[in-house]
Amino acid sequence: MSLPRIKLTLPPDLREYVDRRVALGGYVNAGEYMRQLIRSDAMVQQDRRLRDGLVAHESGRGGTPDGDSRTGTGS
Numbered sequence: 369m370s371l372p373r374i375k376l377t378l379p380p381d382l383r384e385y386v387d388r389r390v391a392l393g394g395y396v397n398a399g400e401y402m403r404q405l406i407r408s409d410a411m412v413q414q415d416r417r418l419r420d421g422l423v424a425h426e427s428g429r430g431g432t433p434d435g436d437s438r439t440g441t442g443s
Contacts, residue, residue, distance in 0.1 A: 376402070386398050386401060386402075389401055
């Protein structure tokens with residue numbers, strides 16, 4: 369079973385950069401380097417979504433519930 373392919377055209381300066389990263393970064397080829405970039409980006413995006421969800425959850429609570437002894441006011 370072959371995997372779907374994506375054709376990517378790069379300007380010469382970016383292609384040279386990718387070639388250098390492959391040579392210096394220990395990647396087998398440009399495809400492996402690109403896959404690693406995509407995996408890294410996916411992890412960053414997942415972390416961002418988790419962090420944004422946590423912030424939304426915390427701000428949605430509006431602090432401590434009424435009557436909570438930590439507020440010092442009670443209901």
